[in-house]
Amino acid sequence: MTSVFNTPPPDFSQKEVQNLVEEHFKIAGSVKSLVSDRDQNFLINSPSGDFIFKISNSMESKDVLDMQNNAIRHIKDNDSDIELTYPQISNNGDEIIEIKKNKSTCFARLLKYIDGTFLKDIDCKNNLLFKLGQFLGRFDLALAGYDHPAAHRSFIWNVQSVNQLRILINKNSTDKKIINYYLDFFKNEVLSHDDHLTKAIIHNDGNDQNVIINANRKISGIIDYGDMIYSYRALEPAVCMAYVAIDNDDPFSSVASILKGYHELNPLNKHELNSIIYLMCMRLCISITMAVYRKKLFPENKYLIVSEMKARKFLKKMLNEDLNKWANQLIEFVR
Template identity: 40%
Template sequence: MPSLFMTPPPRFSKQEVSALLQSDFNIEGNISELYSDRDQVFIISQPNEDLILKISNPAEKRSILELQDAAADHIMKNDPEIRVPRTRGEIIQCERKGIRFFVRLINHVRGDLFSDRDPKKSDYEKIGNFLGRFSTALNGFFHDAAIRKDFDWDAGNISHVSERLSLLSSKSDIETVSHFLNNASRFMDQLKTDLRTCVIHNDGNEHNILVNNNKKAIGIIDFGDMIHSYQALEPAVCMAYIAMSSTDPLESILAFTRGYHSCFELNESEIRSMVYLMTIRLSITVIMASWRKKLFPENKYLTISEKPAWVLLRKLKKSDLAFWEDALVHSMRN
């Protein structure tokens, strides 16, 4: 099967979407397209409610969509106040110019993106609370499709990330990322037996976490990168995005991790591992941007985090990550 990240996203026109809605879902509404990495997503505005129509990348497996739906059901069963996207009806299959696509109608999860609300340090602790609560709700969930061998966004698979180094554009860039891969590999080999694994959202960032008018996190969207990996990777992913956008990365991360740990307790090895998993997530971010912007130069969404990720990686290269480890452990003990 072709690579999910090398396959062009769907390119349905609004007229085609309108016809699809009427023929397969028997609904009408005003159609607006939303940004998407590899799929095509529309919001369907109706008098009584808004819905999301998601046309998946043609390289996407049906089992990955079923994984997302099963995870959402599990979360709603355990914590129904967490707002998550849920498929309305069945996943349908359609063809366009000989190419197969899976299409879903999904409830519109209302809320503001955390990234749009000018977050302060105190807000990061609230986000940590929410993501810890989310991990609690997802705890115990498993689905065969979450075992995604060599999935490009799995920061727990350091050897696979290492194989992608040649996608970077310069020797200097390769040396910078190699520095973090080597550090992480040494650390993870020492403590791997203490690190729990489970199914995680794997993309809990400020563009996917929704907040209300009081900046209270109320929901999370975009389950497309779900994977079975390290439990500690869940908060580490969010740490990477917080650090990229903060003027004081360490203090913001400490606030976030205190909030997470208060709702979902981590052991000391997991706490220490988060620093290294964060650097691997940042490394994947720059590798994927370097690779995919050449494949799809018109998609500016692919490079949204590339520059801040490089800035942070170069800053972290000059930092003592053992100090960051100790700061995290101390913060969560107090």
């Protein structure tokens, strides 16, 4: 089935983008291409300010973009101090414009640029990771109560979409055994307690490439809402913890600090706390599966494999760990 994951990203030139931004938003400036997964992103520097021109994959639904835009407004209404990539209004009064190239139609948005440094470029100590957890907890509190039909779409990056994952791992003989190992844990330790796990719309990608640190070394904002989904609330800190864990040979104190910060602002129940380690591992299972699947389709896009090797190494390492013990130790740490 055709989707945003097997359809090539848009292919607009910097000159074409320059013309589009001037035509639709009356903003003239320089254009720089940025890395992206399934979309196409450009940094626009202009006298009017700095912006991101985001051209969505041709298979992306307008409803998904509308969901993201409305989520941003909801957060702003509840916590205006969180820096977000607010959509700009076009000359025709639209937040989402339609553009065409080579018989392909894409939706595009001009978004506010958030100045700062990515978390990945900062030496993160546990006190900063604690604040990262707090930030994600604060983000989810500001998002609480928001809903949108597009957030309930079938989506592989939602850990609840295990059937999609099972289909893909049948094409991935390299990792099939290890992923099935974690799927069994997920079934027994997460899905069996589904009724006790709070669900909400979450960012679902609070990794170190999306979180922004300002000049005062404070976590100020977050970008890239493309994976936003209705899922387990506990998945929010778990995703962040997973990507921190793969960069650390002894990750417990680092990931536990994130969880403690989140739990302090947005308390999780005992079932949610117990689920964290299994959610972490499932996220990384999805990560390596998607990397294997998509790098075959788009071998030139190195962004697709940025976490693959480290994620696989972590999952193999955790085969020798007692995951139930990890769950109990995380609970003890945050309480």
